[in-house]
Amino acid sequence: MAVIRTEHLSHVYSEGTPFVKMAIQDVNLSIEEGELVGVIGHTGSGKSTLIQHLNGLLKPTSGKIYIDGEDMWADKSKLRDIRFKVGLVFQYPEYQLFEETVYRDIAFGPRNMGLSEEEIDRRVRQAAAFVNVTEEMMHKSPFELSGGQKRRVAIAGVLAMNPKVLILDEPTAGLDPKGRDRILGQIQEYQQDQQNTVLIVSHSMEDVAKFAKKVLVMNQSKVFMYDDTEKVFAHAQEIEQMGLAVPQVTRVFARLAEMGYPVDPHTYTIQAAKRQILDLFDAQEQKQKKGGM
Amino acid sequence: MLRDITIGQYFPGHSFIHKMDPRMKIIASVMYIVILFVSSHPLSLLLGVLMVTGMYMISRISARMVIKSLKPVVPIIIFTAVLNLFFMTGPSEPLISFGFIHIYPEGVRMAILMAVRIMCLIAGTSLLTYTTSPIELTDAIEVLMGPLKRLKVPVHEIAMMMTIALRFIPTLIEETDKIMNAQKARGADMETGSFTQRAKALIPILIPLFVSAFRRADELALAMECRCYRGSVGRTRLKQLEYTKRDAIALVVMLACLAAVILVNIYL
Ligand SMILES: Nc1ncnc2c1ncn2[C@@H]1O[C@H](COP(=O)(O)OP(=O)(O)OP(=O)(O)O)[C@@H](O)[C@H]1O
Ligand SMILES: [Mg+2]
Numbered sequence: 001m002a003v004i005r006t007e008h009l010s011h012v013y014s015e016g017t018p019f020v021k022m023a024i025q026d027v028n029l030s031i032e033e034g035e036l037v038g039v040i041g042h043t044g045s046g047k048s049t050l051i052q053h054l055n056g057l058l059k060p061t062s063g064k065i066y067i068d069g070e071d072m073w074a075d076k077s078k079l080r081d082i083r084f085k086v087g088l089v090f091q092y093p094e095y096q097l098f099e100e101t102v103y104r105d106i107a108f109g110p111r112n113m114g115l116s117e118e119e120i121d122r123r124v125r126q127a128a129a130f131v132n133v134t135e136e137m138m139h140k141s142p143f144e145l146s147g148g149q150k151r152r153v154a155i156a157g158v159l160a161m162n163p164k165v166l167i168l169d170e171p172t173a174g175l176d177p178k179g180r181d182r183i184l185g186q187i188q189e190y191q192q193d194q195q196n197t198v199l200i201v202s203h204s205m206e207d208v209a210k211f212a213k214k215v216l217v218m219n220q221s222k223v224f225m226y227d228d229t230e231k232v233f234a235h236a237q238e239i240e241q242m243g244l245a246v247p248q249v250t251r252v253f254a255r256l257a258e259m260g261y262p263v264d265p266h267t268y269t270i271q272a273a274k275r276q277i278l279d280l281f282d283a284q285e286q287k288q289k290k291g292g293m
Numbered sequence: 294m295l296r297d298i299t300i301g302q303y304f305p306g307h308s309f310i311h312k313m314d315p316r317m318k319i320i321a322s323v324m325y326i327v328i329l330f331v332s333s334h335p336l337s338l339l340l341g342v343l344m345v346t347g348m349y350m351i352s353r354i355s356a357r358m359v360i361k362s363l364k365p366v367v368p369i370i371i372f373t374a375v376l377n378l379f380f381m382t383g384p385s386e387p388l389i390s391f392g393f394i395h396i397y398p399e400g401v402r403m404a405i406l407m408a409v410r411i412m413c414l415i416a417g418t419s420l421l422t423y424t425t426s427p428i429e430l431t432d433a434i435e436v437l438m439g440p441l442k443r444l445k446v447p448v449h450e451i452a453m454m455m456t457i458a459l460r461f462i463p464t465l466i467e468e469t470d471k472i473m474n475a476q477k478a479r480g481a482d483m484e485t486g487s488f489t490q491r492a493k494a495l496i497p498i499l500i501p502l503f504v505s506a507f508r509r510a511d512e513l514a515l516a517m518e519c520r521c522y523r524g525s526v527g528r529t530r531l532k533q534l535e536y537t538k539r540d541a542i543a544l545v546v547m548l549a550c551l552a553a554v555i556l557v558n559i560y561l
Binding site for chain 1: 471472474475476477478479480481482496497500501504505
């Protein structure tokens, strides 16, 4: 059964004012359990609006959202439980830190869930371990940490609630490539370990290609495509027409294929690219050997 | 939501009053306040009412806005009216005597005058913020307070602080919205619970908000320094304030009204 399902979901901001804005329109989605989904789209295409619906922070203007088959807005008193089930990490989450120590900040979510002290302690340590927050950092004030460290603490704060679905809005914005790979690697590890569903909003096609099993493409407040990663990148041209960049390797390989080399034009990871190029060289070498004999 | 709050209720427009020099508007507002307080005769207060009605008609601001601006002061109006009604005594016979309460005709008269005066005061001064953008307003305040510089009052700095504060109100509202959502996503519960529980629930919002406000202030100070901001010394303006014929007309009208009120006071 789908963990998250939406039916004709639409949202209009500032309805009834001159600033009215249709942010998402007729979104029909079905996200299965255990999937790692990359969400891409232009700025302003409605990504953040969509994901804020998935844990009940925004109320749909029209349409329905089902979490585990249950209509989210049918019973408002259950909304808080849904927020524990669907964990949302906002863009620049480091600005939400407030406690005296890192440990207490990570414990904020689990404490709100009303868990026992031992369980809270266990969850905090587990979440901290996932994002490499060290024991030494745990007793510091969150305001003493570097930007990347703060980001990891903030992510741990949501991981500690152990949500069934984890949604991250551009978790790597403003980080250097190393910090970016690190956070994405840790999220991937978490997903594999817990077998949870994870959605990551990202502007980096390279990142999406690297980690996501499925890709959701938003365009002008509508879902443009939702499919397996390779199938989505098979539509490289359409995606580029929307003004989004496909991974650079994909462009290189499309061009190589155009030039007549026997490569797959829908290559989108460095690993696959490397393998194909090595194969190509091997084939060439063999041909030369044959020719020499 | 929070976003729907509008502060510095400015309604852009192109009326005579909108186009007046903001300095003249402040001066006129002060004169209007003086007129209201000088007028003790019903006739002169009637002039005050006519003036405010006329000004709203010229500015084309809807009557709904007048009602909206009066709403918060209704308790004050009622309170003063009641006080005047019960505690004002006069030489004539009381209209009603009920136990220790005596209501004199002077009390009734005073209660009505007071209520009208307060309503005119609020409606008239609201017009200033309705028709002047906050930036124009602070510019005008800076110029009008200029003479205080002699007394070593940091006039420019005060005006700059006001401008910055006004500029950051929407930013901070947006930020509050964001932080509230982020903490709600972590299960913060702000809508239920006792008063102390709710007050406590504000901590996770206020601390990040303060931290970010300080960070923004720091960044802004740095950015201003990078652009060689060094206070008012030698600073010129892109938009020079200039008095026009319009302002002269307004001044003459205000002076005439003030004179009329004073004459009414003397001769009636
Ligand atoms: N609170 C709001 N009030 C009014 N309009 C809004 C609000 N939030 C977003 N919008 C508008 O809705 C549209 C979608 O915004 P959204 O934040 O969902 O885009 P996004 O895909 O997340 O963009 P980005 O990649 O820049 O984060 C935009 O046009 C935006 O201007
Ligand atoms: Mg966004």
